[in-house]
Amino acid sequence: MSLSVQLLWLIPALPLLAAGIGALTPRRGRGLAAGAAIGAMGIAFLLSCGALTTALAHPAAHAAHNFAWFDLGLGALRLGWLLDPLTAFMCVMVTFVGLLIFIFSVGYMHEDANFTRFFCFLSLFAAAMLGLLVANSLLLLFICWELVGLASYLLIGFWFHKPAAAAAAKKAFITTRIGDLGLLLGMLWLYDSTGSLLFYDGGAGVLEPNALGSLVAQTTVGGLAVSTAIGLLIFCGAIGKSGQFPLHVWLPDAMEGPTPVSALIHAATMVAAGVFLIARVYPLMAVDQLLAAPPLHALTVVATIGAITALMGALIGVAQSDIKRILAFSTVSQLGYMMLALGVGSWVAAIFHLLTHAFFKALLFLGAGSVIHAAHHEQDIRQLGGLRGPMRTTFATFAIGTMALTGVPFLFSGFWSKEGILHAAHEWDVSHLPFYAGLAAVVLTAFYMTRLVAETFYGSARSDSASHAHENPSVMTLPLVILAVCAIALGFLGTPVWPWLQARLLGQEEVHGHSLLEGGGLMILSIFLVALGLGVGWAIYGRKLRVSAAAPDPLETALPPVFATLRAKFGFDELYAATVGRLNNAIAVVADLLDRYVWDGAIRFLAVLGEFVGVVSRETDGDALNGGFNATSESLRDGGKAYSRAQTGEAHGYLRVIAIGFVLLVLAVMLGGGR
Numbered sequence: 294m295s296l297s298v299q300l301l302w303l304i305p306a307l308p309l310l311a312a313g314i315g316a317l318t319p320r321r322g323r324g325l326a327a328g329a330a331i332g333a334m335g336i337a338f339l340l341s342c343g344a345l346t347t348a349l350a351h352p353a354a355h356a357a358h359n360f361a362w363f364d365l366g367l368g369a370l371r372l373g374w375l376l377d378p379l380t381a382f383m384c385v386m387v388t389f390v391g392l393l394i395f396i397f398s399v400g401y402m403h404e405d406a407n408f409t410r411f412f413c414f415l416s417l418f419a420a421a422m423l424g425l426l427v428a429n430s431l432l433l434l435f436i437c438w439e440l441v442g443l444a445s446y447l448l449i450g451f452w453f454h455k456p457a458a459a460a461a462a463k464k465a466f467i468t469t470r471i472g473d474l475g476l477l478l479g480m481l482w483l484y485d486s487t488g489s490l491l492f493y494d495g496g497a498g499v500l501e502p503n504a505l506g507s508l509v510a511q512t513t514v515g516g517l518a519v520s521t522a523i524g525l526l527i528f529c530g531a532i533g534k535s536g537q538f539p540l541h542v543w544l545p546d547a548m549e550g551p552t553p554v555s556a557l558i559h560a561a562t563m564v565a566a567g568v569f570l571i572a573r574v575y576p577l578m579a580v581d582q583l584l585a586a587p588p589l590h591a592l593t594v595v596a597t598i599g600a601i602t603a604l605m606g607a608l609i610g611v612a613q614s615d616i617k618r619i620l621a622f623s624t625v626s627q628l629g630y631m632m633l634a635l636g637v638g639s640w641v642a643a644i645f646h647l648l649t650h651a652f653f654k655a656l657l658f659l660g661a662g663s664v665i666h667a668a669h670h671e672q673d674i675r676q677l678g679g680l681r682g683p684m685r686t687t688f689a690t691f692a693i694g695t696m697a698l699t700g701v702p703f704l705f706s707g708f709w710s711k712e713g714i715l716h717a718a719h720e721w722d723v724s725h726l727p728f729y730a731g732l733a734a735v736v737l738t739a740f741y742m743t744r745l746v747a748e749t750f751y752g753s754a755r756s757d758s759a760s761h762a763h764e765n766p767s768v769m770t771l772p773l774v775i776l777a778v779c780a781i782a783l784g785f786l787g788t789p790v791w792p793w794l795q796a797r798l799l800g801q802e803e804v805h806g807h808s809l810l811e812g813g814g815l816m817i818l819s820i821f822l823v824a825l826g827l828g829v830g831w832a833i834y835g836r837k838l839r840v841s842a843a844a845p846d847p848l849e850t851a852l853p854p855v856f857a858t859l860r861a862k863f864g865f866d867e868l869y870a871a872t873v874g875r876l877n878n879a880i881a882v883v884a885d886l887l888d889r890y891v892w893d894g895a896i897r898f899l900a901v902l903g904e905f906v907g908v909v910s911r912e913t914d915g916d917a918l919n920g921g922f923n924a925t926s927e928s929l930r931d932g933g934k935a936y937s938r939a940q941t942g943e944a945h946g947y948l949r950v951i952a953i954g955f956v957l958l959v960l961a962v963m964l965g966g967g968r
Contacts, residue, residue, distance in 0.1 A: 295343050295344075295346045295347040295350070296340055296343035296344040296346075296347055297347065297356075298347075298356040298357065298358045298374050298375070298376040299358050299374075300340075301344060301358070301374040301375075301376055301380075301427045302374060302427065303337075303340055304337050304340050304341055304344065304384055304388070304423050304427060305337075305420045305421075305423035305424035305426075305427060305437075306420070307333040307334075307336055307337045307340075307420075308330070308333045308334060308337060308416045308417070308419040308420035308423065309416070309417070309420035309424075310329075310333060311329040311330045311332070311333035311334075311412075311416040311420075312330075312413050312414075312416035312417040312420060314326070314329040314413075315329060315330060315409055315410070315412050315413030315414075315416060316413045318409045318413075319409070320406065320407070320408070320409055322409055323408045323409060325409075326408065326409035326412040326413065327395075327398075327399050327408070327412050329412075329416075330395055330412040330413075330415060330416045331392065331395045331396060331399075333416060334388055334391050334392040334395055334416075334419060335392055337384075337388045337419075337423065338385070338388035338389050338392055341381065341384035341385045341387075341388045341389075342385060344376055344380070344381045344384055344385075345378075345381035345382065345384070345385050347376060347381070348376055348377055348378045348380070348381035349378065349381070349797060352377075352378050352796075352797050352798075352799075352800045352801065352802060353800030353801070353802075354377070354800075355375060355376075355377045355492075355493045356375070356376040356377065357373055357374070357375050357376075357429045357491075357492070357493045357494065357498075358373055358374045358429070359371050359372070359373030359429060359430075359491055359494060360372060360373060370432070371430070371489075371491060371494075372428075372429070372430045372432065372433045373428075373429035373430055373433070373491055373494075374427050374428070374429055375427065375428065375429035375492060375493060376427070377800075378797045378798050378800070379569075379572060379573065379644065379798060380426055380427055382644070382648060382794075382797075382798070383426045383565075383569060383644075383648075384423060384426050384427065386561060386648050386651050386652075387419065387422055387423060387426065387561045387562065387565075387651075388419075388423070390560055390561040390651050390652065390655045390776075391415075391419045391557065391561050391562070393655065393659075393772035393775060393776060394415075394553050394556050394557050394560075394561070394655060394659065394772070395412070395415060395553075396768060396771070396772050397553055397556075397659050397662070397768070397769050397772045397773075398411065398412070398415065398551075398553040399768050400666075400765060400766055400768040400769040401551065401552060401553055401662055401666055401769060402551060402553070405551075407451070410451075411448075411451060411551070414444060414447045414448050414451065415448070415553070415554075415557065417440070417443075417444045417447075418441065418444035418445065418448060418557060418562055418563075419557075419562065420440075421437045421438075421440035421441040421443075421444055421562075422437070422441055422561070422562040422563070422565075422566065424436075424437035424440070425437035425438055425441060425566055425569070426569065429491055429492050429493060430490050430491050430492065431480050431483065431490040431491075431492070431499070431574075432480065432490045434570070434573075435476065435477070435480060438473070438476070438530070438534070438566065438570075439473065441534070441562065441563055441566055442466060442469050442470070442473070442534075442563075445465055445466070445469075445547070445558060445562075445563050446462050446463075446465060446466040447462075448550050448551075448554040448557075448558075449461050449462040449465050449546075449547045449549060449550040449554065449558075450462025450463070450549075450550070451550055451551055451554065452549070452550070452551070455549065457549050458549040458550065460546075460549075461543075461546035461547055461548075461549040461550070462549075462550075464542070464543050464546050465543040465544075465546065465547050468533060468540055468542060468543040469533040469534055469540070469543065470533070471529075471533060471540060472529045472530045472531070472532050472533020472534065472540055473529075473530050473533060473534075474529070475525075475526045475527070475528075475529025475530055475532075476526065476527055476529060476530025476531075477530075478526050479522075479523045479524075479525075479526030479527040479529070479530075480527070482519075482522070482523050482526065483499055483508075483523050486507070486508060486511070486519060486523070487499050487504045487507065487508070489504070492573070492574075499577065500574065500576045500577060505520065505576060505577065505580045508520035508523065508577070508580065509580045509581055509583060509584065515588055516587070516588050517587070517588055517589060518581045518584060518587055520577055520580050520581050520591075521581045521587065521589060521590065521591045523577065524574070524577050524578040524581075524591035525591055525594060527570065527571075527574055527577075527578075528571065528578070528591065528594065528595060528598075530567065530570065531566075531567030531568070531570050531571050531632075532567070532598065533567070534563060534564065534566045534567035534570075535564050535565075535566070535567025535568055535628045535631075535632070536564055536567075536602075536624070536625050536628055537567070537598050537599070537602045537625075537628065537629065537632060538598055538601045538602045538605055538629075539865070541602060541605075541606070541625050541865075542862075542865050542866055542869065544559075544564070544621055544624065544625055545618050545621040545622060545625075545862070547621070548615065548617040548618055548621050552617065552658060552659070552661060552662030552665055552666075553659070553662060555617055555620075555621070555658050555661075555662075556654075556655050556658035556659050556662065559620070559621065559624040559654050559655075559658055560650070560651045560652075560654045560655035560658065561651050561655065564624060564628055565647055565651065567628070568628065568631045568632065568635070568643060568644075568647050569644075569647070571595065571632070571635050571640075571643075572635065572640045572643060572644055575635070575640045578591045578592055578595065578635075579591075579592060579638070590723075592635070592636045592637070592638065593636065593723060594636070595632055595635050595636035596632070596633055596635075596636025596637050596718075596721070596723070596727050597636070597727070598629075598632060598636075599628075599629045599630065599631070599632025599633035599634070599635070599636050599727065600629065600633050600636075600726065600727035600730040600731065601629070601730070602625060602626070602628065602629030602632065603626050603627075603629030603630050603632075603633055603730055603731060603734045604626075604629070604730040604733055604734050604737075605625070605626075605629075605863070606622045606623065606624075606625030606626030606627075606628075606629055606734075607622070607623075607626040607733070607734040607737035607738050607741070608737060608859055608863075609622045609625075609859055609862050609863065610622035610623055610626065610737070610738075610741040611737060611740060611741045611744070611848070611859055612846075612848070612849075612856050612859035612860040613741075613860065614673050614674055614675055614846075615672050615673060615674075616661045616664065616665070616672050616673075616674050616677075616745065616749060617658070617661055617665075617672055619674075619741060619745050620654070620657050620658055620661060620745075623654075623657075623698065623738065623741070623742070624654060626734055626737075626738065627646070627650050627654070627698075629734070630646060630711065630714050630731065630734070631643040631646050631647055631650075631714075633714060633718060633727050633730075633731060634646065634713070634714040634717055634718070636727070637717050637718050637720075637721035637723075637727065638717065638721065639713065639714070639717035641713075641794075641795045641798045641799055642710070642713035642714050642716075642717050642795075643714070644798055645709075645710045645713055645787045645794055645795060645798075646707075646710035646711065646713070646714055648710075648783065648794075649697070649706040649707055649709070649710040649780070649783050649784060649787075650698075650707070650710070652697075652706065652776055652779040652780045652783055653693075653694045653697035653698055653705075653706065653707055653776070653780040654694075654698070655776055656690060656691070656693070656694035656697075656773060656776035656777055656780055657691065657694040657695070657698065659769075659772060659773055659776065660687055660690055660691035660694060660773055661691075662769075663684065663687040663765050663769055663770070663773065664677065664680060664684065664687060664691075664749060664762070666765055666769070667680075667683075667684060667687075667762040667763055667764070667765055668680075668756075668758040668759050668761075668762045669758040669761070669762075670758075671756060671758040671759065673842070674745060674748040674749050675748065675755065675839065675842045675844075676755055676756040676758065676759060676842045677748065677749045677750075677754070677755065677756070677758075677759045678748065678749065678750075678751065678752040678753055678754050678755045678759055678838070678839065679750075679751070679752055679753045679754040679755075679759060679760070680749060680750045680754075680759065680762055681750040681751060683762055683763050683764060684750075684762060684763070684764050684765075685764065686764055686770045686773065686774070687764065687765070687770065687773065688750050689777075690770075690773040690774060690776070690777040691746070691750070691773075692746065693705070693777040693780055693781065694776070694777065694780055695742045695743075695745075695746055697780040697781070697784075698738065698742060699738050699739040699742050699743075699823055699826065699827065700712075700735065700738075700739075700819065700823050701823060701827075702816075702820050702823070704781055704784075705780065705781060705784060706779075706780055706781065706782070706783040706784030706785075707780075707784070708784065709784040709785075709787055709788050709789075710784065710787065711735070711819070712789075712815075712816060712819060713787070713795075714731065715728065715731050715732070715735075715815060715819055716812050716815060718731050719815055732818070732819075732822060735819060735822045735823060735826065736822045736823075736825055736826040737826065738826065739822075739823050739824075739825070739826025739827045739830060740826040740827075740829055740830040741830070742830070743826070743827050743829075743830025743831050743834065743835065744830050744833070744834045747830070747831065747834040747835040747838065748834060748839060751835065751838055752838035752839060752840075753838075753840075755839065755840075755841055755842045756842060788806070789806060789807055789808075789809060789811070789812075790806045790807070790808070790809065791804060791806050792804060792805075792806055833847050833848065834847065
């Protein structure tokens with residue numbers, strides 16, 4: 294089966310149709326809402342597979358279908374669809390992982406009163422993400438980008454009756470809007486410089502040589518290439534959506550939404566959008582490397598931010614106790630890895646890790662959801678424990694996801710994708726600091742995930758909720774099993790010996806692998822660091838298991854200040870509250886005072902002035918102008934009436950008057966002459 298680029302719009306259109314059906318379905322129509330959502334995602338997955346077949350037939354080509362949206366001046370604003378291996382692989386991943394999350398949600402949200410609304414929002418989320426993937430226009434991508442933000446707001450705050458959920462939804466929406474402002478400015482600047490927002494347009498697209506050559510040849514403030522400036526503004530949008538430092542603060546709070554939402558955000562949709570965006574516009578981000586000595590490379594900034602985020606997320610994850618927040622900071626760290634790979638020049642390594650991460654992170658979040666559902670919505674790992682026995686399927690699949698995330702060799706996909714990033718960072722000739730940050734994150738990831746597994750599944754139950762936990766129905770466990778298989782199998786599509794996935798992403802039809810002995814020293818170092826993190830984590834949390842929920846954390850006992858700092862997430866929330874938050878509050882107070890006492894007073898003054906002018910105008914018009922005019926008119930009318938009475942129409946009367954007048958005239962002359 295194949296799918297032409299002209300029909301690519303069907304992939305996002307089907308979930309959008311399901312969202313519309315869900316919006317019109319009453320609460321009692323649970324089966325219709327869920328069936329429409331799952332069916333639409335299933336068909337979209339099949340269409341995505343057809344698109345992948347078409348893309349792989351000519352992997353080096355960018356098949357684009359552009360069309361006029363509306364007339365603009367002398368021309369037209371055009372949108373379009375784009376089909377290439379990057380689009381196709383991402384569509385397959387989003388639809389497949391999304392389908393499994395949708396199925397899992399049927400069991401997880403079974404008792405929720407707003408079941409139909411939940412599936413409506415899920416479908417809208419998936420449709421927006423898929424529209425973003427198939428776009429051949431930065432404008433269309435931005436439209437879908439904002440719809441992703443809207444859907445995330447609706448889903449994070451789905452349980453809006455909880456103040457924490459409502460606050461988290463607003464925090465996510467506002468924080469990501471900050472980054473989106475940069476993306477919007479970059480998009481406007483790009484359109485002003487090139488006259489187009491189409492990626493590929495028969496040589497006239499913004500990612501094609503003509504436009505790129507023009508952008509890199511122009512400079513702006515400080516000698517910065519225009520391509521670099523636009524690339525950095527676009528990267529601001531990716532920082533917000535993909536939870537990169539310093540806009541990462543919204544991502545952990547997003548855990549207030551239902552767990553399937555967390556899985557969808559962290560695995561297949563929202564956070565993946567930022568990485569995909571930079572991979573899509575990678576020619577624009579990398580073109581300034583052609584310059585001899587530019588003041589700054591866009592990709593250098595990307596690598597730096599990615600390295601900071603990878604290390605920071607892993608450090609914070611060490612001291613968290615909420616099972617979903619640990620996984621959230623894990624996502625922050627892994628997204629940092631992807632940005633690091635993009636920055637050091639290996640976008641294929643970033644996408645490979647994005648694809649593997651989608652499967653094992655969806656597995657981990659759904660596994661956490663299975664635990665939370667079975668333990669009556671208990672999320673604190675200190676209150677859990679002893680779940681390995683009653684929840685064997687969940688434990689086994691969660692363990693597979695953990696090994697994939699930590700990079701256990703050689704069976705698990707995360708090992709191969711992580712190795713690709715580390716090798717690319719090691720070969721980066723600008724600096725080795727991102728490489729060292731990546732190595733440190735390897736140890737920390739293995740450590741905090743061992744802590745999570747030991748505290749959750751080993752030992753004895755430490756609460757009534759955990760003691761009554763049991764395995765969930767197959768509608769929830771079957772997606773876990775499928776994702777666990779994918780978390781293993783997907784890695785074999787991108788091993789150094791047979792890098793099939795990387796070759797296809799690069800547009801190569803032939804696969805050229807190399808021996809594992811090449812770069813084997815770095816691989817051995819990475820394996821050692823994984824073993825070190827697992828071993829230290831097990832020594833601290835596995836050999837001496839927690840006996841009660843109130844018992845202090847061993848790391849907290851050993852390093853209280855460090856643990857407190859990490860638990861407080863380096864105080865970023867407090868810092869932003871004390872600076873940006875206070876500034877915003879101060880501006881709000883000033884705006885309120887201006888509104889109450891300045892603008893409102895000015896408006897009231899103008900209203901009184903207008904009323905006064907109206908009174909004066911009325912008096913002047915009514916008494917002076919109208920009165921004088923009326924008096925003059927009355928005099929003229931009276932004079933006219935008197936004169937009209939003299940006009941009798943009788944000839945002898947007129948002769949009499951003439952005779953009298955003549956006599957009077959003669960008398961006047963005679964009297965005058967006599968003097």
